Amino acid sequence: MAACMLEQGEDAFRKLFRFYKRRNPPADLNGVIDFNRGHAKVRSTKLSNNLLNDQDASKVGLLPLHQWKVYGLEDFPGFLYISNPFLPGWQHCWVRQCLKLYPRKPNVCNLDLHMGLDQTSDLWGDSQEKLRNKSSVRRSQKTLLEKLRWVTLGYHYNWDTKTYNHEHHTPFPPDLAELSCCVSAACGFHSFKPEAGILNYYHLDSSLGIHVDESELDHQSPLLSFSFGQSCIFLLGGLTREHTPTAMMMHSGDIMVMSGQSRLLYHAVPRILPFPGGDLLPPCLSVAPSTETSEPPLIEPCSTLDWEVCAQYLHCSRINMTVRQVLKEGGSFPQGEKFMLRGSEDSYHCDDGKRTMELLDGEDLLAKRGKIAQEYGM
Numbered sequence: 001m002a003a004c005m006l007e008q009g010e011d012a013f014r015k016l017f018r019f020y021k022r023r024n025p026p027a028d029l030n031g032v033i034d035f036n037r038g039h040a041k042v043r044s045t046k047l048s049n050n051l052l053n054d055q056d057a058s059k060v061g062l063l064p065l066h067q068w069k070v071y072g073l074e075d076f077p078g079f080l081y082i083s084n085p086f087l088p089g090w091q092h093c094w095v096r097q098c099l100k101l102y103p104r105k106p107n108v109c110n111l112d113l114h115m116g117l118d119q120t121s122d123l124w125g126d127s128q129e130k131l132r133n134k135s136s137v138r139r140s141q142k143t144l145l146e147k148l149r150w151v152t153l154g155y156h157y158n159w160d161t162k163t164y165n166h167e168h169h170t171p172f173p174p175d176l177a178e179l180s181c182c183v184s185a186a187c188g189f190h191s192f193k194p195e196a197g198i199l200n201y202y203h204l205d206s207s208l209g210i211h212v213d214e215s216e217l218d219h220q221s222p223l224l225s226f227s228f229g230q231s232c233i234f235l236l237g238g239l240t241r242e243h244t245p246t247a248m249m250m251h252s253g254d255i256m257v258m259s260g261q262s263r264l265l266y267h268a269v270p271r272i273l274p275f276p277g278g279d280l281l282p283p284c285l286s287v288a289p290s291t292e293t294s295e296p297p298l299i300e301p302c303s304t305l306d307w308e309v310c311a312q313y314l315h316c317s318r319i320n321m322t323v324r325q326v327l328k329e330g331g332s333f334p335q336g337e338k339f340m341l342r343g344s345e346d347s348y349h350c351d352d353g354k355r356t357m358e359l360l361d362g363e364d365l366l367a368k369r370g371k372i373a374q375e376y377g378m
């Protein structure tokens with residue numbers, strides 16, 4: 001029972017993290033907030049309709065603003081949860097971008113750290129046929145897409161130093177920038193600049209360790225988080241790990257906004273939850289994309305052939321994209337100064353205890369990163 005874990009203490013976040021990560025016996029999920037089902041702490045919120053026009057919304061695949069279901073959470077000012085505001089079929093396009101386009105160079109991914117660039121230049125090309133034809137035979141060899149854990153965009157986050165660096169920057173994908181600007185504008189942040197992205201790729205045994213996203217130099221701007229595929233338990237805590245976190249579900253299509261007093265809170269993903277009842281995907285992903293597209297389309301519609309690959313991948317995976325503004329308005333990187341992330345003792349990406357970052361030791365990692373940066377002139 002969750003309540004027995006809710007004692008205050010030095011390690012309250014870790015206790016609840018371990019509670020929800022546990023599989024055997026499975027954790028009681030009664031204490032987990034599901035925004036669509038209501039909860040004493042959930043507040044339904046309306047965004048001002050004039051913040052995003054319907055045409056701009058539809059261009060990036062979002063419903064008209066007046067149809068969005070938006071929630072706040074008691075005790076978490078600045079936190080917003082938007083329950084799947086995507087137009088039917090549009091999640092397909094964004095998932096396809098996450099699997100087919102964003103892992104491409106010059107973006108950086110975990111596989112670059114222990115594989116040659118010739119092997120990681122086209123993960124989609126390498127994996128698509130194998131995924132499309134994947135039978136129910138469980139122990140078939142993992143495709144490169146299935147080995148993907150993270151991709152960084154724009155200012156590339158350095159997992160070792162926990163910093164961004166002005167010298168390690170590539171163009172931020174314009175389509176994702178536009179989606180992010182629409183969502184941030186809808187939430188009242190008109191001058192948000194999408195400058196860095198971290199895409200996390202989770203499987204059913206993955207988790208994301210306890211952390212605060214404070215490496216960005218600008219903390220006034222919101223952090224946007226988009227989720228696709230299988231659901232997860234998300235833990236949102238306080239300014240310290242002593243604060244017992246609140247557990248909530250995130251489902252496919254949902255968007256979370258962390259801003260204001262909620263921007264620098266500890267958070268984590270202890271558990272991925274496969275869609276219940278034997279269906280492999282949630283119903284919102286079963287809707288075929290509309291043949292009507294905006295002119296000119298921002299992103300190419302997802303073909304049936306591409307969706308077969310994405311759907312097979314998502315049967316046991318979750319994709320999360322977080323988008324951040326790194327620099328303050330008119331600001332720049334400090335000269336020769338180090339800015340470190342707090343609470344970094346946990347590795348971020350874990351697959352049932354195995355740390356994906358431990359595939360190489362620190363020296364190898366740095367050497368490999370340097371090589372990638374050099375080859376791409378970053």
Ligand SMILES: O=C(O)CCC(=O)C(=O)O
Pocket residue numbers: 198200208213225227234250267268269320322
């Ligand atoms: O996967 C999620 O929902 C959270 C991701 C996250 O916290 C991060 O990338 O910093």
Ligand SMILES: [Fe+2]
Pocket residue numbers: 211212213267
């Ligand atoms: Fe985070």
